[in-house]
Amino acid sequence: MIILAIETSCDETSIAVLQAEKDGGFSILSNIVSSQVAIHAPYGGVVPMLAKREHQRNLLPVLKQALEESRLLKVQSSNFKVKNGKAKFKILEELLNREETLFKKLTPFLKKYEKPDIDLIAVTNGPGLEPALWVGVNFAKALALSWDLPVMPINHVEAHITANWLEPIGANSKSPARGEARQKRQITKPKQIEFPILSLIVSGGHTQLVLMRDFGQYKILGETRDDAAGEAFDKLAKMLNLGYPGGPIVAKLAQSIDVRHQQIKFPRPMLNSKDYDFSFSGLKTAALYFIKTLSPAQLKKLTPAICAEFQQAAIDVLVSKTIRAAKEYNAKTVLLSGGVASNDLLRKTLSLATEHLSLNFSVPPKNFCTDNAAMIALTTYLKTQNLKPKTYNWQKIQVNANSRIS
Ligand code: KG4
Ligand code: ZN
Numbered sequence: 001m002i003i004l005a006i007e008t009s010c011d012e013t014s015i016a017v018l019q020a021e022k023d024g025g026f027s028i029l030s031n032i033v034s035s036q037v038a039i040h041a042p043y044g045g046v047v048p049m050l051a052k053r054e055h056q057r058n059l060l061p062v063l064k065q066a067l068e069e070s071r072l073l074k075v076q077s078s079n080f081k082v083k084n085g086k087a088k089f090k091i092l093e094e095l096l097n098r099e100e101t102l103f104k105k106l107t108p109f110l111k112k113y114e115k116p117d118i119d120l121i122a123v124t125n126g127p128g129l130e131p132a133l134w135v136g137v138n139f140a141k142a143l144a145l146s147w148d149l150p151v152m153p154i155n156h157v158e159a160h161i162t163a164n165w166l167e168p169i170g171a172n173s174k175s176p177a178r179g180e181a182r183q184k185r186q187i188t189k190p191k192q193i194e195f196p197i198l199s200l201i202v203s204g205g206h207t208q209l210v211l212m213r214d215f216g217q218y219k220i221l222g223e224t225r226d227d228a229a230g231e232a233f234d235k236l237a238k239m240l241n242l243g244y245p246g247g248p249i250v251a252k253l254a255q256s257i258d259v260r261h262q263q264i265k266f267p268r269p270m271l272n273s274k275d276y277d278f279s280f281s282g283l284k285t286a287a288l289y290f291i292k293t294l295s296p297a298q299l300k301k302l303t304p305a306i307c308a309e310f311q312q313a314a315i316d317v318l319v320s321k322t323i324r325a326a327k328e329y330n331a332k333t334v335l336l337s338g339g340v341a342s343n344d345l346l347r348k349t350l351s352l353a354t355e356h357l358s359l360n361f362s363v364p365p366k367n368f369c370t371d372n373a374a375m376i377a378l379t380t381y382l383k384t385q386n387l388k389p390k391t392y393n394w395q396k397i398q399v400n401a402n403s404r405i406s
Contacts, residue, residue: 001119001384002029004066004143005377006059008136009128009156010204011036011046013058015066016373017118018381025187026381029070031374034058037245044238046204052131056101059139060109066373072116088145095142099135106142115147121394122380125153126403127205133399144394151394152383154376157206158218158405160337161199162382163364163375165190190382194360198331200322200350203338204230204245207318209276209325210405215386218405221325222276229314230340232280236287236310240303250307251343257308264290264305266313268320276325283313315346323353333360341369 007014016031036054040046067073089107096103123140126133137153144151166188197212207224227235230247237246242253269282287310294302326334334354340346347363354361368375 001381002070002072002117003120003122003377003380004116004118005122005154005373005380006136006140007124007156007159007371007373007376008051008055008059008132008139009124009126010132010371011040011051011054012371013055013062014371014373014376015059015062016377017066017070017072018374018377019070020381020384021187023189024385025189026378027187028374028377029072030066030068031372031377032062032066032069033372034062041244044244045234046129048129048131051129052135053101055132055135056099059102059135060105063143064109067113067116072118074114074116076112076114091145092142095138095145099138102135102139102142106139110146118147118149120380120384121149121151122154122376123151123397124156124159124376125397126155126400128156128401130399130401133401137397137399141394141397150392151397152380152392153397154379155403155405156371156376157201157203157208159375159379160201160203160206160369161210161212161335161405162379163337163368163372164199164335164362165193165382166364166368166374166378190378190385191362193335193362194332196329196331197333197335198322198326198329199335199337200318200341201338202229202318202336202340202346204228204234204340206338207278207280209322211325211329211331215382220404220406221329222278222321224278224280226279226281227284229278229280229318230338232284232314233311233340235284236307239284239288239291240299240306242303245339247340247343250311251345253304254308254311254345257304259305259308259312262305262309264302264309266290266309268313268316271317271320276321278317278321280314283310311343311345315343315349318346319349319353322350323357326354326359327357331359333362336361336363337369339370342366 001020003018005016014033017029019027121140140151199210201208207229209221211219234246242249266286269279
């Protein structure tokens, strides 16, 4: 079985191809990620309608590259004719009537290339930015119609968690080099992870603590009441004029500072609350008030220290609540995932805290923490292995911008 996965929930256009192997292993034949960071950077955050426009532009080139790298792109023979071609074209036109740019490029593509050797299409249908999600979902439907394939909708947060079944830290984490796929396939087996699992998901849109007693079973124990962790990093970077996305820039500036030896102190919101919820807006406001007291020269000098204290405050709360929940629910394993999981200090702090309690700990390789379609493909693969889902009828698939895992 070969799965083609599409991810457009935020500002990355990504398509991956996963091949299931006979012995329960799989190989990722390609995982192409086209980032829109440069487009959104001047606004200090993702602009939904710009994201939609960029996905419309990027999806086809990304698909072509993903198929090429997977060696699945073949030019059509000259006497080729589509069965029910006219009727299909009409439905395709209706399907993509909001994605005009995409429609114009897709029809010549479909005429030029053969149906690739794919069995199932997977697509993120939520949560995320609604206009961005629809482009991916409509594109998946258009391909399904053209190639007579089923489509499976996938939850983005579930996929972030599932990225943990990919490969351990330090193991070979790169998708195969160009042309290497399908010849020298890197076959891996899904990682063995012991349940119950306590999973911390920290991204630009989500901060959740989730209990998993088995694969595919989720209980949300707590979540952010306002800003997501990544959003808080992005807002701090905006206040400091550092650029977008803020997380990696803040983390880099913080590297040179030892927070124990400096005066700036920010609050740790909800650190001692009895529940497992989070709040990052108070931390952001504390930083803002402090910044306002500084002259431009002081601000320049103190920016790395502000970043370091902010990062430490966020990590203190995230790690403390995760560990408390892991203890209360007798978790055997703690998983970390989402874009903020690429933060080195968070990875290290949570790893040490779990080691101290003799808990297993897993975090995906960094390139599988931020948005990518390989995690969508892997989720689909594991669902078809473990949960035997029915073949999905693409006509019924809807976008749910606020969908929750359950
Ligand atoms: O998972 P993701 O790629 O997209 C969403 O689903 O939201 O996460 C993106 C978020 C951004 O807010 C970005 O600033 C944050 O992840 N991020 C980081 C780091 N790298 C990315 N935050 C803190 N430290 C990092 N090293
Ligand atoms: Zn994400």
